[in-house]
Amino acid sequence: xxxxxxxxxxxxxxxxxxxxxxxxxxxxxxxxxxxxxxxxxxxxxxxxxxxxxxxxxxxxxxxxxxxxxxxxxxxxxxxxxxxxxxxxxxxxxxxxxxxxxxxxxxxxxxxxxxxxxxxxxxxxxxxxxxxxxxxxxxxxxxxxxxxxxxxxxxxxxxxxxxxxxxxxxxxxxxxxxxxxxxxxxxxxxxxxxxxxxxxxxxx
Numbered sequence: 001x002x003x004x005x006x007x008x009x010x011x012x013x014x015x016x017x018x019x020x021x022x023x024x025x026x027x028x029x030x031x032x033x034x035x036x037x038x039x040x041x042x043x044x045x046x047x048x049x050x051x052x053x054x055x056x057x058x059x060x061x062x063x064x065x066x067x068x069x070x071x072x073x074x075x076x077x078x079x080x081x082x083x084x085x086x087x088x089x090x091x092x093x094x095x096x097x098x099x100x101x102x103x104x105x106x107x108x109x110x111x112x113x114x115x116x117x118x119x120x121x122x123x124x125x126x127x128x129x130x131x132x133x134x135x136x137x138x139x140x141x142x143x144x145x146x147x148x149x150x151x152x153x154x155x156x157x158x159x160x161x162x163x164x165x166x167x168x169x170x171x172x173x174x175x176x177x178x179x180x181x182x183x184x185x186x187x188x189x190x191x192x193x194x195x196x197x198x199x200x201x202x203x
Contacts, residue, residue: 003067006090007060010048010116014056017049024049029098029113031105040147043102047094047116059116066120066127073130077188089183093122097176118172122180129181129191132199137170138195147199153177
């Protein structure tokens with residue numbers, strides 16, 4: 001249910017921002033404003049607005065398909081605390097994905113970023129942690145084992161973040177993904193042993 005709440009809230013705020021550029025400007029991530037003007041809310045608010053409908057749709061579709069799985073996993077392992085941990089995962093993913101951009105662009109008032117990609121990457125990689133051989137469907141068609149997709153995704157995001165040839169925050173994707181993968185271990189270190197068992201379950 002919390003996945004639906006996040007999706008609904010994000011769609012609503014994104015829609016309002018599409019209609020009101022001033023609102024979008026106030027909510028977007030800008031490291032210089034965070035550091036020098038103490039507008040700390042931007043560290044989170046940017047994840048609830050998007051560049052356009054396509055950007056919003058892609059992020060919310062990924063969150064819909066994988067967020068429910070993570071909710072179920074966390075509920076299974078942590079009971080009633082699962083919902084709180086899911087929120088911690090999501091908002092932790094938002095914050096973790098900002099770290100490098102915050103440092104790198106703290107004096108750059110012209111750098112802005114929007115979107116929930118860092119948090120969504122965290123949710124996706126938490127799914128991979130709990131079910132490494134579960135199939136992900138690339139382009140909604142091609143089945144790929146989650147662990148293989150995860151490795152390829154991290155390599156791609158790392159390489160693209162170094163090249164910086166486009167306007168995509170690949171470093172945010174990378175850091176969000178890493179956070180999502182280690183998050184269950186931070187909650188319960190013994191889960192890493194279970195991950196290893198699942199990873200080599202085919203042997």
